[in-house]
Amino acid sequence: MLVVVLPGNIFSMKFFYTVLLGVCSAGVFGQGIIDEIAESEAPKSEPVTATFKSTRLLHGHTVEMTKPNALDFRIAHRFGDMATPGTNVHTLFGLYSAADIAFTFDYGINKDLSVGLGWNKGTVYRESWFGNVKYKVLKQTKDFKIPLTITLLAQGAVTGVKRQNSLPSSLEYLPKWYNRFSYTVQAMIAVKATDWLSIQLTPSFVWRNFVTSNDKNGLFVLGLSARAKVSKRCAIVFEYFQPITRNNATFRQYFPMLRGIKNAGYYAPLNLGFEIETGGHVFQINLTNTAGLLEQDYLAYNPNSWAQGQFRLGFCIARTFQFGKGINPWTGRYKKKVREEKKAKDS
Amino acid sequence: MKAFLSFVLSATALFCAAQDVAYSSTNGKVHFYSKTPLEDIEAITQKAIFVVYAGSRKVQAKIPMNTFQFSQKLMQEHFNENYVESDKFPYAIFNGTIEENIDLAKDGEYDITIKGTFDLHGVKQERVIKGKLTVKNGEPALGSAAFDVKLADHKIKIPKAVFLNIAEVIKIDLEFTLAKYIPKK
Numbered sequence: 001m002l003v004v005v006l007p008g009n010i011f012s013m014k015f016f017y018t019v020l021l022g023v024c025s026a027g028v029f030g031q032g033i034i035d036e037i038a039e040s041e042a043p044k045s046e047p048v049t050a051t052f053k054s055t056r057l058l059h060g061h062t063v064e065m066t067k068p069n070a071l072d073f074r075i076a077h078r079f080g081d082m083a084t085p086g087t088n089v090h091t092l093f094g095l096y097s098a099a100d101i102a103f104t105f106d107y108g109i110n111k112d113l114s115v116g117l118g119w120n121k122g123t124v125y126r127e128s129w130f131g132n133v134k135y136k137v138l139k140q141t142k143d144f145k146i147p148l149t150i151t152l153l154a155q156g157a158v159t160g161v162k163r164q165n166s167l168p169s170s171l172e173y174l175p176k177w178y179n180r181f182s183y184t185v186q187a188m189i190a191v192k193a194t195d196w197l198s199i200q201l202t203p204s205f206v207w208r209n210f211v212t213s214n215d216k217n218g219l220f221v222l223g224l225s226a227r228a229k230v231s232k233r234c235a236i237v238f239e240y241f242q243p244i245t246r247n248n249a250t251f252r253q254y255f256p257m258l259r260g261i262k263n264a265g266y267y268a269p270l271n272l273g274f275e276i277e278t279g280g281h282v283f284q285i286n287l288t289n290t291a292g293l294l295e296q297d298y299l300a301y302n303p304n305s306w307a308q309g310q311f312r313l314g315f316c317i318a319r320t321f322q323f324g325k326g327i328n329p330w331t332g333r334y335k336k337k338v339r340e341e342k343k344a345k346d347s
Numbered sequence: 348m349k350a351f352l353s354f355v356l357s358a359t360a361l362f363c364a365a366q367d368v369a370y371s372s373t374n375g376k377v378h379f380y381s382k383t384p385l386e387d388i389e390a391i392t393q394k395a396i397f398v399v400y401a402g403s404r405k406v407q408a409k410i411p412m413n414t415f416q417f418s419q420k421l422m423q424e425h426f427n428e429n430y431v432e433s434d435k436f437p438y439a440i441f442n443g444t445i446e447e448n449i450d451l452a453k454d455g456e457y458d459i460t461i462k463g464t465f466d467l468h469g470v471k472q473e474r475v476i477k478g479k480l481t482v483k484n485g486e487p488a489l490g491s492a493a494f495d496v497k498l499a500d501h502k503i504k505i506p507k508a509v510f511l512n513i514a515e516v517i518k519i520d521l522e523f524t525l526a527k528y529i530p531k532k
Binding site: 033034035036037038040041042046049050067068070142195232233277278320322324327331332333334 | 369371373386387388389394396398407408409411413418419420421422424425427428429434435438506528530531
């Protein structure tokens, strides 16, 4: 206003600017302190959280770890074929049969290391009792200084199937005791590209101590998984595993469907799912051509083809029990006694 | 004359700014509690930042949301990812002024009323918060307050499936110790 009254006057301009400066410095300076502190207190580079929502996406493992001191118990189920010629209302389109059922227990030793135990029914490679160790070696940061998260998995299994003494061509012939063992090693390499899109590459190697005569013991597989959030709690998830090791026999060929090979023997697992997260649970409704739930089973032996209607519904229920000093594992919160002690200490 | 006036005014302004000494805390404690018949949820952070200006009686707070610690880490992840969205809104911010005309250089424990805006989850709300401020050795030293936050006020949605597990109104209590702010060079 002073400027309007005395335009062009050098003193008035100075006057105006000094007052302005005085007022501004008080205001700007005042706001500045807390932002300055916040900036200096903020951690320089933070690891990303929740690249995926769960330790497993559909069939395969993700880079996510079981939380420290938490026991993650899950029951996974895959129903029978939905659209093969034999399926009708009498099988309720596969819902009356169980392709595979798996029970797993995973325990987080610390935030980068977890161990798992479990057993599953299996489809081709049946009745496995398995254990695994999972270790997170690299964590992606929010500023992409470290652009990737890498987790390694080593898994061993022993099959409990009854020996088929009279069938040398069977996978269950198992002449020696050590024929029952099989192993998988995987490296999960993931990037949370944006807050709604995560992508993972999974180079895997599967070794089975006993295979049929037209097969090889070792098999390289490359997996590609992705998760796209469609809303805050819902996401579309996708998985594909391409076997790399070629075989001269009729089965395990590259892209049999595209090349028009019928009865290719084994097909690449291609899985789609819809993920809904509610509080402590992640519900997945999935549609897959994959029946097995153990790596040694579904990576090496997936006899189901989408083109032949051999896809199925599946689900997984998981429950986490949080252990720790003074924590009630059923509710995951501090025990009443501990809370009261804390409160007494505070006041 | 004008030069003199300008000098006086600017000097006053600068003097006021200089007198407005800031007292800050970088390890303020903020605790929240959600109580329902089904589940009690609570979390605490010790990394809240508070600034109190002795001259203008302004109070500011910045609470880094991803520093809240839960007993259940999965719950902590959900809190950050789904409820407060701490990647998008990293801080809860409060900007207010103490209503009472108290002298923050005079020792004593004062009951204070702070009026200001509370910004949580990107939604600003005008709030009047009751608290306590202790002045020791002529400097504000301790502060505490307790208030309630209605989640719906800040557009924090609770999905229907967990509606009964999370209270609609969250109880918050906080306390902090203040020290004179020394800018880092």
